[in-house]
Amino acid sequence: MDGLAKYLLRRAADRAAVLFVALTLQFALLRVLPYYVLGIDPSFFFMNPNLTNEQRELIRRAFGLDEPLHVQFAKYVLALFTGNLGYSFYTRRPVMAELAERLPNTVILLGASTLLTLLIGLTLGLLLAMKRGTRFDTTFIGVSVLINSFPTFYLGLLLLLVFGFYLKWFPLAGSVSRPPPSDPVLYIADYLWHMTLPLLTLVTAGVGGYALLSRNIFITQMGEDYIVTARAKGLDERTIMVKHVLRNVLPPVITIVALALPGIVSGAVITETVFSWYGVGRWLFEASTQFDYPVVQGVLFIEILLTVVSLYIADIVIAIVDPRVRLR
Amino acid sequence: MKQPRLAAGEAGAFARILGILKTLLKHKRGAFGFTVLSVFVIIAVFADVIAPHKPDEIDLAEGYAVPAWFKAFPQYRNLPENVEVVAEGRGWSVKCEGLTPLVSRNAVVLTVNGSRRLTATLERSFEYPYSPPKGFYGALTYNVTVWGAPGSSARIRLYLDAPGGGSYLLYDSGSIATNVSRTGAPVTFDARDAPLKLALGFSLYDDLGEKLFSAKGTYKLRVVVYLNAAGGGGVSVAVGRLYFRIRGLAYGLLGTDNLGADIFSNLIYGTRVSLLVGILASSVSVSLGLIVGIVAGYKGGVVDQVLMFFTDTLMFIPLIPLLVAVSVFVGKSLYLTILLIALFSWMGFARNCRAYVMSLRDRLFVEAARALGASDAYIIFRHILPQLSPIVYVTLVLNVPGAILLEASLSFLNLGDPSVPSWGRMLYNARYSGAFSRLMWWWILPPGIMITLLAMSFVLIGQALDEILNPKLRARRLT
Numbered sequence: 144m145d146g147l148a149k150y151l152l153r154r155a156a157d158r159a160a161v162l163f164v165a166l167t168l169q170f171a172l173l174r175v176l177p178y179y180v181l182g183i184d185p186s187f188f189f190m191n192p193n194l195t196n197e198q199r200e201l202i203r204r205a206f207g208l209d210e211p212l213h214v215q216f217a218k219y220v221l222a223l224f225t226g227n228l229g230y231s232f233y234t235r236r237p238v239m240a241e242l243a244e245r246l247p248n249t250v251i252l253l254g255a256s257t258l259l260t261l262l263i264g265l266t267l268g269l270l271l272a273m274k275r276g277t278r279f280d281t282t283f284i285g286v287s288v289l290i291n292s293f294p295t296f297y298l299g300l301l302l303l304l305v306f307g308f309y310l311k312w313f314p315l316a317g318s319v320s321r322p323p324p325s326d327p328v329l330y331i332a333d334y335l336w337h338m339t340l341p342l343l344t345l346v347t348a349g350v351g352g353y354a355l356l357s358r359n360i361f362i363t364q365m366g367e368d369y370i371v372t373a374r375a376k377g378l379d380e381r382t383i384m385v386k387h388v389l390r391n392v393l394p395p396v397i398t399i400v401a402l403a404l405p406g407i408v409s410g411a412v413i414t415e416t417v418f419s420w421y422g423v424g425r426w427l428f429e430a431s432t433q434f435d436y437p438v439v440q441g442v443l444f445i446e447i448l449l450t451v452v453s454l455y456i457a458d459i460v461i462a463i464v465d466p467r468v469r470l471r
Numbered sequence: 472m473k474q475p476r477l478a479a480g481e482a483g484a485f486a487r488i489l490g491i492l493k494t495l496l497k498h499k500r501g502a503f504g505f506t507v508l509s510v511f512v513i514i515a516v517f518a519d520v521i522a523p524h525k526p527d528e529i530d531l532a533e534g535y536a537v538p539a540w541f542k543a544f545p546q547y548r549n550l551p552e553n554v555e556v557v558a559e560g561r562g563w564s565v566k567c568e569g570l571t572p573l574v575s576r577n578a579v580v581l582t583v584n585g586s587r588r589l590t591a592t593l594e595r596s597f598e599y600p601y602s603p604p605k606g607f608y609g610a611l612t613y614n615v616t617v618w619g620a621p622g623s624s625a626r627i628r629l630y631l632d633a634p635g636g637g638s639y640l641l642y643d644s645g646s647i648a649t650n651v652s653r654t655g656a657p658v659t660f661d662a663r664d665a666p667l668k669l670a671l672g673f674s675l676y677d678d679l680g681e682k683l684f685s686a687k688g689t690y691k692l693r694v695v696v697y698l699n700a701a702g703g704g705g706v707s708v709a710v711g712r713l714y715f716r717i718r719g720l721a722y723g724l725l726g727t728d729n730l731g732a733d734i735f736s737n738l739i740y741g742t743r744v745s746l747l748v749g750i751l752a753s754s755v756s757v758s759l760g761l762i763v764g765i766v767a768g769y770k771g772g773v774v775d776q777v778l779m780f781f782t783d784t785l786m787f788i789p790l791i792p793l794l795v796a797v798s799v800f801v802g803k804s805l806y807l808t809i810l811l812i813a814l815f816s817w818m819g820f821a822r823n824c825r826a827y828v829m830s831l832r833d834r835l836f837v838e839a840a841r842a843l844g845a846s847d848a849y850i851i852f853r854h855i856l857p858q859l860s861p862i863v864y865v866t867l868v869l870n871v872p873g874a875i876l877l878e879a880s881l882s883f884l885n886l887g888d889p890s891v892p893s894w895g896r897m898l899y900n901a902r903y904s905g906a907f908s909r910l911m912w913w914w915i916l917p918p919g920i921m922i923t924l925l926a927m928s929f930v931l932i933g934q935a936l937d938e939i940l941n942p943k944l945r946a947r948r949l950t
Contacts, residue, residue, distance in 0.1 A: 164784045172797045288934075292926035294876045296883050297919040300898065300907075304915055308907045408789035413880055417902075424792070428884060431796045439796050446792050454787060 147462055154458040158451050165447045166223075170216050173440065178212065185232075185436040223444055229437035231430075238441040242423065246445070248318050249422035252338060253411055256345035261400065263346065264353025269384075271354060272361030280358075287351030299344040299417040306340060313340050316419035341418045345411070353399070360395050364388050394465035401457035408446050491864070494939050501935025507928035515742040522736035523723065526892035529730040532722035533605050535906075536731070538913050539721045551601035551684075553719040556692060558595040559712040563694075567591035577712065583698040584705040593694040593710055599717070600687050604680040606662035606718045611642065611694070612711030613658075615651045619704025624648040626697040627708065629660075634688030639671055654711055680717065725913050728897075729904035737892045738917050744893040745875050745925055748809050752874035755813035757820055757867050761859070764824025765851060769832055779825065786818045791880070798886035805888040808881060812874050820866045827862060831855050861940035869933035872926035879922050894918035 174185075185208065194202070203209045207218065222229070228238035271280050307315045314320070318337050324330045364370070365388060373383045412424035419425065423442055430438035495501040514521060524531060532553055541547040560577045569589050573580040581591050609629075617623045629642040642660050660667060662679035669675070673682055684690070692715055700706050718731070725734040767778040794815060798808065831837060831854075840850050881887050882895025883902075897918040901907065906914045 160780070161784045161787050164781070165788045168785075168788070169793060169796075172793065173800075176797075177800050288930050289923070289927060292872055292876075292923045292930055294879050294883075294895075294919070294922055294926075296880050297898065297922065300902065300915065301919070304907055304910070304912070309910055402786070405787055405789040408792065412791050412795055413884065416884060427792050428795055431799045432885070434799065443792055443796060446789050450787060450789055 150462055151459060154462075155455065158455045158458070161454075162447060162451045165451075166220060166444065167216075169440065169443050169447070170219065173436070173443075174215070175212055185434070219440070228441035228444070231438050232435045233430075233433055233438075238437050241426070241438075242441065242445060245421060245423050245426055248420060249411060249415070249424060252341055252345070252415070252420060252422060253407055255338070256342050256349070257400075257407055259342070259346045260349035260353060264350045265357050265396065267350065267354035268357025269361055271358040272365065275358070275362055284355065287355055290347065290351045293348070295344065295348040296413045296417050298348055299341070299414055302340050302344055303417065313337075318421040337420075341414050341420055344414050344417070345407075349403075349407070352403075356399050357392070357396055360392055360399075361388065364391050367391075390464075394461055397457055397461050397464070401454050401461075404453050404457070405450050408450055491936070491939065495932065495935055498935040498939065500931045501939070504928040504931025504935065507924055508932060511742055511746065511925050511928065514739060515746050518739050518743055522733075522739040524733045524736040526732070526737050526740040527890075528736075529732045530608075530718075531731050531733055532727050533718035533720050534727060534729045534731045535909060535911065536718075536720050536722040536727040537911075538724055538726045540724070542721050547721065549602035550721040551599075551604040551717060551719050552721055554597070554599060554601075554604075554717040556595065556597045556715040557712065558593070558692065558715075563593040563595055563710070565591065565593050578709045580707060580709045581696055581698060582705065582707040583700040585700055586702060587698075587700050589698045591696045591698070593696070594691055595693075595713070596689050596691045598688075599684055599690050602687075603682075603684050604717045604720060605678045606680045607683075607716060608659070608661045608718065609641065609713065609715040610657040610659045611713045612654045613644075613651075614654055614709040614711065615647045615649075616707045616709075617648060617650055617704065618706075620702035621648070621704070622701030623704040623706040624699045624701075625706050625708045626699075627710070628695045628697075629713070630693040630695065631683060632691040632693055633683065633686070634690065635686055637683075638693075639683055641667070657712075657714075684717065725917060726911070728900055728914065729906075734897070734914055734917070737897055738894070738921060740892045741894040741897065741918065741921065742925075744805070744891050745878065745922065748805070748812070748878040748893075749871035749875040749925070749929065751806075752809045752812040752816070752878075753867055753870035755810065756817040756870055756874070757863060759813065760817035760820030760824055760866070761863065763817065763821040765828050765855065765859075767821070768825035768828025769847070769851060769855070771829070771832075775825070779822075782818045782821050785815065790815045791877075794877070794881065795884060795886060798881055798884075803888055805891050808878060808887060809874075812877050816870060816873060816877075820862075820870070823862060823866070824859065827859060828855055831858055865933055865937045865940060868929055868936055871929040871933075875922065875926050875929075894922050 185206070200209070207215060210218075226239060228242065230237055231241065234241065267283070271283055274280050303315065306313045314337050318334065319330070320333050320337075324333050370383060370387060373387050408424075411422065412428055414420070415422045415424035416428050423445065427439060427442040427446070429435075430442065492505075495505055537547065537550065539552065542550055542552075560575050560579060563574075563579055565572050565574065565579055567581065567589065569587070570581065570583060570591070572591065573582070579593060581589075583589050611627075611629060613627055615625050615627075617625070624646045625644075626646050627642075627644040628640060631639045631641055633639070642658060644658070662668075662683075665675055668677060668679055671679065671682075673679065692713065694710055694713065696708050696710065698706050698708060723733045723735050725738065728734055728737070763778055763782065767775040767782075794811060797811060837850055837854055840854055845853075878887065878893065879895035879898075882891075882893045883899050885896075885899050885903075887893055887896055889896075895918075898915070901911070901914050901918075
């Protein structure tokens with residue numbers, strides 16, 4: 144157990160470093176770069192042009208923009224970890240409060256799509272590996288090349304065009320009807336109804352990649368010596384699959400999932416925008432186009448944090464299913 | 472690194488690339504990808520010839536026009552096409568009593584002297600054989616010259632006479648008592664103008680084209696010139712050119728967008744943007760990955776650890792949110808977008824490259840070179856880089872689709888260069904100007920199909936190249 148604790152601690156340090164570097168990079172790209180290259184700071188975007196210079200100075204001081212950038216950065220990082228994300232320039236509400244409204248929507252959509260993608264992707268991968276070389280296998284590889292060349296947003300647009308605008312089976316925008324149904328069961332049904340198209344988009348876009356990757360992992364594992372041994376012992380295919388192959392396939396698969404996590408968060412920005420999903424990704428996009436700095440930086444922080452935390456969870460799961468990593 | 476040696480290397484590389492190309496064409500999927508890509512390259516190179524219009528030309532027909540070939544189907548048979556009427560000089564039939572007009576090739580000059588009032592009419596008929604359009608547009612040039620004692624004036628009016636007997640006043644100059652020249656800046660009128668709609672007695676929500684051209688038949692454009700010469704003075708009116716256009720509702724190969732721009736032309740020019748973005752971004756990202764990978768793999772130790780830490784961190788950061796936020800500042804230039812895409816997509820290749828260089832670093836031929844006193848630079852350029860060339864070629868091709876898709880996504884979010892006609896931008900326009908509720912599939916489908924085909928051609932070529940250049944990999948994959 145000592146090895147495990149040590150491993151998890153080291154991993155925690157690694158992941159924290161990733162978080163810090165990401166924060167610094169974000170600050171550099173959004174605050175330092177525009178300031179030194181274009182000569183603008185956030186106050187530029189929300190100050191009334193009719194204000195006098197004294198008034199401008201006062202506002203800048205009130206937002207702490209008069210201080211040197213490195214001091215601002217230190218204060219910003221400290222504030223983040225006390226849960227203070229500032230106030231939106233536009234709605235004047237605390238970023239944290241608005242985030243609390245939107246985060247559940249994003250987590251539900253992403254969680255459901257990740258889970259479904261994994262389940263379908265891995266099952267398909269297993270099927271493909273068992274039937275490798277057949278027509279089914281080659282056809283699927285061809286189809287997944289096509290799907291991977293499909294922009295996710297375009298897939299969403301097509302679904303929206305066919306099932307939303309043409310057939311009118313699904314709503315065109317939003318995460319719940321306006322006004323929302325008061326009955327809780329109807330509310331959930333309504334929510335799921337709104338979620339169908341974005342979910343379908345994310346799952347379709349993701350399944351092909353997972354299926355191909357897990358197919359290759361399965362095929363590699365099935366060629367290993369211990370499988371040959373198991374077969375020589377006279378074990379039936381089912382036992383070999385469940386007890387031997389699946390167990391050994393898990394660690395690399397979890398690693399792949401962990402590596403795909405940033406992509407899942409990324410994909411949500413576009414999908415949420417296409418379907419006007421009331422989530423964090425769309426909020427980030429809208430806030431960016433309005434130069435709403437506190438929101439942009441707050442959302443980026445939350446998204447990076449989400450990614451890092453889920454990476455760490457993957458670390459823990461890997462450490463449990465694959466004891467070898469603790470020794471590394 | 473002497474010059475001649477490099478040149479020889481280049482010639483060798485050229486022959487090698489030709490050889491690879493030949494093998495690629497024998498590979499079934501590779502040849503298919505290569506063919507598709509060639510078509511796109513031809514489209515991009517000859518875009519000026521293929522596309523009937525420049526991408527920034529708008530108002531070519533009514534906004535949201537359907538493709539012209541729709542008229543082959545019965546329900547669209549009567550849709551109006553663009554109708555243009557140009558009347559100039561002898562093109563008019565002139566009616567006036569009491570004075571002889573001076574008609575030249577491009578003007579009708581009417582002159583009155585002394586105390587006289589006269590009215591002249593210039594007429595031009597044209598056929599309108601379609602169902603009602605939505606709008607029209609027109610421009611008229613004229614010149615008024617007044618001389619002698621004050622009091623002389625002229626007035627010019629333009630009417631449209633419908634076959635049913637209705638007559639509509641499209642333009643009225645009012646009484647003009649000074650010299651006025653509208654040859655350089657013609658007077659214009661448009662069916663969209665609110666004052667015109669109100670003056671003709673329609674509501675702001677009516678389409679004037681629909682009201683005025685409600686029946687098929689012969690329509691007449693009529694310019695009426697009132698001349699009033701007072702005292703010893705005189706007045707002369709030269710009517711120049713009348714340009715009149717009914718905006719069609721069926722236009723071009725793929726119709727028009729919300730601004731009346733030709734969708735087909737936009738689609739053709741979009742090929743250039745996507746190819747440029749894909750190839751440039753991929754080249755930059757591969758170069759970056761190559762540098763980081765070689766340095767990290769060859770140097771090892773602390774340098775390696777630091778570089779790989781940054782590589783991994785960038786890999787683990789959700790990039791699109793960051794790109795979206797940053798693009799708001801820098802996305803308004805295509806080249807900055809390309810740079811940004813490249814800066815965020817070199818990590819995977821850097822890792823591959825590093826692993827490969829590490830395996831090469833301790834091989835015998837490298838050690839031998841080192842023992843002979845070769846410098847690091849010499850070893851890297853002469854021994855390591857050539858070994859890397861297969862994965863460099865493959866990655867160069869395989870990185871292109873990612874860049875193309877990313878650019879399309881950013882443009883779709885309206886974060887791209889607004890002056891560039893990219894496919895993503897077309898889809899953005901379609902999404903936010905109502906193409907979806909109108910089910911304009913001829914606008915929505917083509918850009919996505921182009922993106923998919925182009926990206927797919929690179930994927931197919933890349934995979935084929937991978938199998939050709941790395942036969943070992945292929946063997947491993949099939950076991």
